[in-house]
Amino acid sequence: MWIxxxxxxxxxxxxxxxxxIKEAGLNKIGLIVSTATNMETSQKVVRQCTMNDSxxxxxxxxxxxxxxxxxxxxxxxxxxxxQPKIIALGEIGLDISNPRYPSLETQLPxxxxxxxxxxxxxxxxxxxxxxxxxxxxxxxxxTSVKRAMFHCFTGDYDAAKKIIDNGYLISFSGILTxxxxxxxxxxxxxxxxxxxIETDTPYLAPVPxxxxxxxxxxxxxxxxxxxxxxxxxxELVEKQLYHNFVTYFNVQP
Ligand SMILES: [Zn+2]
Numbered sequence: 001m002w003i004x005x006x007x008x009x010x011x012x013x014x015x016x017x018x019x020x021i022k023e024a025g026l027n028k029i030g031l032i033v034s035t036a037t038n039m040e041t042s043q044k045v046v047r048q049c050t051m052n053d054s055x056x057x058x059x060x061x062x063x064x065x066x067x068x069x070x071x072x073x074x075x076x077x078x079x080x081x082x083q084p085k086i087i088a089l090g091e092i093g094l095d096i097s098n099p100r101y102p103s104l105e106t107q108l109p110x111x112x113x114x115x116x117x118x119x120x121x122x123x124x125x126x127x128x129x130x131x132x133x134x135x136x137x138x139x140x141x142x143t144s145v146k147r148a149m150f151h152c153f154t155g156d157y158d159a160a161k162k163i164i165d166n167g168y169l170i171s172f173s174g175i176l177t178x179x180x181x182x183x184x185x186x187x188x189x190x191x192x193x194x195x196x197i198e199t200d201t202p203y204l205a206p207v208p209x210x211x212x213x214x215x216x217x218x219x220x221x222x223x224x225x226x227x228x229x230x231x232x233x234x235e236l237v238e239k240q241l242y243h244n245f246v247t248y249f250n251v252q253p
Pocket of ligand 1: 006008035091200
């Protein structure tokens with residue numbers, strides 16, 4: 001069974017969720033992490049988890065959303081984190097690669113507070129970091145964060161090594177199937193126990209669907225690419241990545 005460790009499903013209607021799960025199931029994707037970006041989408045994620053067995057959730061405020069948050073966010077998030085199927089805080093993080101994002105000064109305190117919150121609730125974090133991966137991993141370590149998944153990783157070996165040394169996971173998206181992607185050279189240098197895969201639905205559909213709208217059933221293309229690059233049996237990769245996710249996030253699907 002494959003797992004889609006990171007997907008944004010909050011824009012989908014209930015009917016669309018039903019068909020998304022059905023198609024995922026037909027393609028052996030048995031667990032999807034519906035991931036929020038702010039308090040409004042976090043509430044939607046809670047609802048989706050409650051209504052669907054194969055959906056688990058991550059709730060939190062993304063770096064992009066740190067500028068426009070309500071001052072009640074902290075209490076709201078604390079409440080959401082008590083929901084049994086919310087298995088992580090996310091996506092949260094630091095992004096300095098995109099000029100449309102709020103400044104690092106705006107992102108930092110919200111990220112820090114959410115890391116503390118994750119520690120208090122003994123939950124892992126799902127981290128979005130671009131252009132700042134190594135520093136972000138160091139902040140997590142200094143904040144005594146035990147479990148973190150760096151989602152849609154596109155950083156270099158230096159950053160990846162730091163993440164692994166801290167005991168964190170690296171999640172690869174459909175970018176892994178793109179012909180000139182640097183992470184194709186990086187993958188074999190990562191111990192397989194630290195690897196998971198994701199779609200980041202609706203973005204970054206893998207080849208041969210590149211440029212189209214992504215959905216969780218397509219995560220298998222990224223899984224097969226992991227097997228191809230590592231010269232491993234596809235079923236072995238599938239089993240290993242499944243094991244990596246469920247043990248790290250402590251879920252029993
Ligand atoms: Zn995302």
